[in-house]
Amino acid sequence: MDVETKLEISRDDAVLIQPIVAARGSFYYLAAALLAFSALAFFAWVEQLRRGLGVTGLNVPVYWGVYITNFVFFIGISHAGTLISAILRLCHAEWRRSITRAAEVITVLVLFFGVGSIIMDLGRPDRALNVLRHPNFRSPLLWDVCSISVYLMASTIYLYLPLIPDIAILRDRTGGASWFYRFLAAGWRGTEKQKRRLDRAIAVMAVLVIPIAVSVHTVVSWVFAMTVQPGWHSAIFGPYFVVGAIFSGIAALIIAMALIRRIYFLHDYLKPVHFNHLGLLLMVMSLLWFYFTFAEYLTTFYGGDPSHLTVFYSKLTGRYALAFWTMFATCFVIPFPILAWRRTRTVAGTVVASISVIIGMWLERLTIVVPTMSQPRLPWATGLYSPTWIEIAITLGFGATFILLYMLFTRFFPIISIWEVQEGREHSLPEVIERVRSYMPGTEPVQ
Numbered sequence: 351m352d353v354e355t356k357l358e359i360s361r362d363d364a365v366l367i368q369p370i371v372a373a374r375g376s377f378y379y380l381a382a383a384l385l386a387f388s389a390l391a392f393f394a395w396v397e398q399l400r401r402g403l404g405v406t407g408l409n410v411p412v413y414w415g416v417y418i419t420n421f422v423f424f425i426g427i428s429h430a431g432t433l434i435s436a437i438l439r440l441c442h443a444e445w446r447r448s449i450t451r452a453a454e455v456i457t458v459l460v461l462f463f464g465v466g467s468i469i470m471d472l473g474r475p476d477r478a479l480n481v482l483r484h485p486n487f488r489s490p491l492l493w494d495v496c497s498i499s500v501y502l503m504a505s506t507i508y509l510y511l512p513l514i515p516d517i518a519i520l521r522d523r524t525g526g527a528s529w530f531y532r533f534l535a536a537g538w539r540g541t542e543k544q545k546r547r548l549d550r551a552i553a554v555m556a557v558l559v560i561p562i563a564v565s566v567h568t569v570v571s572w573v574f575a576m577t578v579q580p581g582w583h584s585a586i587f588g589p590y591f592v593v594g595a596i597f598s599g600i601a602a603l604i605i606a607m608a609l610i611r612r613i614y615f616l617h618d619y620l621k622p623v624h625f626n627h628l629g630l631l632l633m634v635m636s637l638l639w640f641y642f643t644f645a646e647y648l649t650t651f652y653g654g655d656p657s658h659l660t661v662f663y664s665k666l667t668g669r670y671a672l673a674f675w676t677m678f679a680t681c682f683v684i685p686f687p688i689l690a691w692r693r694t695r696t697v698a699g700t701v702v703a704s705i706s707v708i709i710g711m712w713l714e715r716l717t718i719v720v721p722t723m724s725q726p727r728l729p730w731a732t733g734l735y736s737p738t739w740i741e742i743a744i745t746l747g748f749g750a751t752f753i754l755l756y757m758l759f760t761r762f763f764p765i766i767s768i769w770e771v772q773e774g775r776e777h778s779l780p781e782v783i784e785r786v787r788s789y790m791p792g793t794e795p796v797q
Contacts, residue, residue, distance in 0.1 A: 363771065366764045369614055370520065373761060376613075384754040391747020394740045395470065403473040405740045412723040412735035417471035419715040420745055423598070424464035425498070425570055426591070426711065430599030431457030432505055432563040434631075436556040442785070444778050445627055447770040448619045452610060453603050454509040455765070459755050460602075461502050463748045470744055490572040497562075497569045504562050508555045511548060514538050515769035567595040574718065581650070581661035581722040590642040597635040597681075598711040601704035604628050606756070608701045610765055619766050622697055629700040632707065633689035640682050661721050670721050673713050680710030 369377075398405055408415050431454040438446035469475050481495050518538040521531035538544060571591035574582040584590075604625065611620040650662050665674040685703035688694045724733050737745075759765070 363768055365615065366619070366766050366768050366771075367520065367523070369760050370762060370764070377757065377761070381754060381757060384750040384757075387750030388747050388754065391744045391751070394743035394747070398470070398473070398740055398744075405738060407735050407737045407741065408471075409733050409735065411726050412720065412733045414471070414719050414723050415735050416716070416737045416741040416745060417467045419712065419719050420748065421464050421467035421471070422570060422591075422715045422719070423712050424460050424467060424748075425567060426595035426598045426715075427602045428457045428460045428464065428501075428505070428599065429563055429567065429592075429595040430603040431455065432501075432508060432559040433596055434600065434603060436508070436559050436563075439552070439556045442781075444774055444782060445624060447774045448621075448766050449603070449607060449624055449628075450770070451509075451512065451767050452606050452765055453599075454505070454512075455756060455759050456599070456602055456606060457505045458502070458509050459752055459759070461498065461505070463752055465498065466748065490569065490576045493569045494573055497566045501559075501562050501566045504555065504559050508552075508559050511552050511555060512767055512770065513763060514548065515540065516764050516767060519768060520763075564592055567591045578727075579722050580655070580657040580725070580727060581718070584646060584649075586642065586646055586649070590646060593635065593638045593642055594711060594714060597632070597639050598708060600628055600632045600635060601707035601711070604632065604700050604704040605708070608697060610760070611697075614760070614765070616766065619771070625697045625700045626692075626695055629689045629695040629703070632700065632703060633686060633695075636682055636686045636689065636707070640686075643678075643681075657727050660725050664721050664725060665717055669724075670717055674717050677710045677713035677717055680706040681714065682710075 406415070406417075435446070435450040435453045439450065469478060472478060481492055485492050513534075514536060515538060517531050518535040518540065521528055521535045568588040568591065571587040575584055575587035577583060607620050607624065607628075611617055647662065650658050664670050684706040688699050688703045720735055724735055
């Protein structure tokens, strides 16, 4: 007979639900400041709706600018959760237990701002429905809509499933809000049968979200690569965008972990070893980013196509040289030495490297979008682009609103998985010992 086992929380782990039980005054001050940026963005959007896209810096032929840059950037950061969490879970990396939820929340929340960037770029939000009303199945734009929709649904399920046992803990410990947690807990009682089903469902979703995540940013790259625009028509764009997405996603996760660690005093759960391991992953992605960037620009230079070289030289020595070389410095020159040296691959060092990477990857998206738009194949159609305060305000508002929603999540749910940490203490140590023993020669009889 299946025996019900109540999942208890130890006194040491009680700190994980402290932000839910009682928020400090600084939480509300920061939330108010972020709301001010969100309100400014909303005001800018209303102004854009009232006066049209003419209030932005967009023009002919530069009809893609900061909004599309933000779209690619936010979709890239969304890879922080699914790929990192799913891959580490499938590889049985035990150090993942404290970081998976922080990564998965980033994925779900940031996708909305990627989609929101497209809405901003359309000018009229109702135009987004035309993709569904008049679908063109040969268009990468429709592929984008389908892949992002599937990705959002899969990522939400992948976030919710491991939340269920922790929601059940909150259901049993909270007072007035117990109805909310009772609904989300879906009848979880911690029986062995429920645990087996949950483990199986999480494993299935971990396998599914990896190809979905890779396909999403590949399809995003095809929005550019499937055209014949100079600087975009490249077969390498698919893997190049995926590498860049994982690169920026890991950086965003490290910054989020550092803030959570500092604000909620979770130093015992987010240890230097976690930042060291993620720093090593970030270093590897920095090398991969350099390889793909070098291969892309070397191929363009060697091909000698005049229209492509016009865009090429505008980045290296022309109008966009400052953005390009700043991108190179912040994506490789600054972070790689920090991450390559063990003494600087500390919590502070990985955070500095991650902030540098976030800046660089946003600039990378900008230098992909704008130079090609401003210098198309027809020479008399060249144009200049610089964002207005409307675009800047909406961009800052998107960032502030994302941080605010992330804070609100930590106010209602544990940002570190309580049950996974407890499971790691109870079961993982003997499992790891047994697994390592199976790797060693002479520990098993020869078959």
